Amino acid sequence: MIGIMGGTFDPIHFAHLRTALEIAESCGMEQLRFIPGSVPPHRPQPKASAEQRWEMVNLAIAGEPLFQADRRELDRQGNSYTVDTLSSLRADLGTKLPLAFVLGMDAFLAFRSWHRWQDIMQLAHLVVMSRPGYAPDPQDWYGELLAQTTCELRSTAAGRVTFLSVTPLEISATKIREACKAKKSVRFLLPDAVYQYIQEHSLYH
Numbered sequence: 617m618i619g620i621m622g623g624t625f626d627p628i629h630f631a632h633l634r635t636a637l638e639i640a641e642s643c644g645m646e647q648l649r650f651i652p653g654s655v656p657p658h659r660p661q662p663k664a665s666a667e668q669r670w671e672m673v674n675l676a677i678a679g680e681p682l683f684q685a686d687r688r689e690l691d692r693q694g695n696s697y698t699v700d701t702l703s704s705l706r707a708d709l710g711t712k713l714p715l716a717f718v719l720g721m722d723a724f725l726a727f728r729s730w731h732r733w734q735d736i737m738q739l740a741h742l743v744v745m746s747r748p749g750y751a752p753d754p755q756d757w758y759g760e761l762l763a764q765t766t767c768e769l770r771s772t773a774a775g776r777v778t779f780l781s782v783t784p785l786e787i788s789a790t791k792i793r794e795a796c797k798a799k800k801s802v803r804f805l806l807p808d809a810v811y812q813y814i815q816e817h818s819l820y821h
């Protein structure tokens with residue numbers, strides 16, 4: 617199974633990295649790909665450029681064999697819709713391989729507003745990670761799709777939803793950008809290489 621972690625990554629931080637590793641290990645993924653978005657359809661545009669966010673993702677994941685960075689959303693024009701990304705991954709990887717789109721509870725709560733969300737369910741599983749401050753969706757719309765074990769995800773290519781608890785880390789890119797703006801240090805919230813990159817490029821000031 618391959619995991620896909622999409623995000624704005626403005627910037628990538630330790631909560632992305634630690635939760636991704638825990639999910640990859642507990643689901644038995646052979647690889648987890650970080651896919652930074654170019655033009656997020658659903659939020660204000662990022663402060664760092666697409667290439668800067670790409671470079672920070674690469675610095676952050678260096679040396680972790682389970683992780684890969686994938687730039688297909690950056691190389692595409694227009695809005696970075698997840699349905700298009702997953703279709704393009706299917707074109708590369710075939711229809712049989714289990715694919716799991718990994719997202720935090722905050723993102724999952726808005727999932728049914730995503731572009732062609734029903735089609736996303738045909739292309740991948742959803743692995744929803746706990747996130748401090750976000751309670752589970754009270755509308756149990758995914759009931760029939762619920763997978764109780766991660767084994768169930770490996771036995772089909774797409775279409776199931778599962779919820780996994782990860783180490784609660786109250787880190788967000790928003791707070792990191794705000795701290796930079798307030799001239800406070802963001803060291804130890806993200807990898808040192810990313811911290812240095814932010815300083816060298818005077819990001820978020």
Ligand SMILES: Nc1ncnc2c1ncn2[C@@H]1O[C@H](COP(=O)(O)OP(=O)(O)OP(=O)(O)O)[C@@H](O)[C@H]1O
Binds near residue numbers: 722748787789790
């Ligand atoms: N602390 C966290 N715990 C669990 N999941 C997280 C956490 N931070 C981010 N994620 C998840 O990682 C993915 C990418 O998130 P994103 O790049 O938007 O980071 P963010 O910290 O939420 O950024 P921002 O504050 O700019 O919205 C999303 O699915 C999001 O839910």
Ligand SMILES: O=C(O)c1ccc[n+]([C@@H]2O[C@H](COP(=O)([O-])O)[C@@H](O)[C@H]2O)c1
Binds near residue numbers: 623729
């Ligand atoms: O395709 C959509 O309509 C869509 C709407 C909202 C979010 N997403 C994806 O969800 C992932 C997490 O988004 P974000 O805002 O937390 O960085 C990222 O890969 C986004 O492209 C996708």
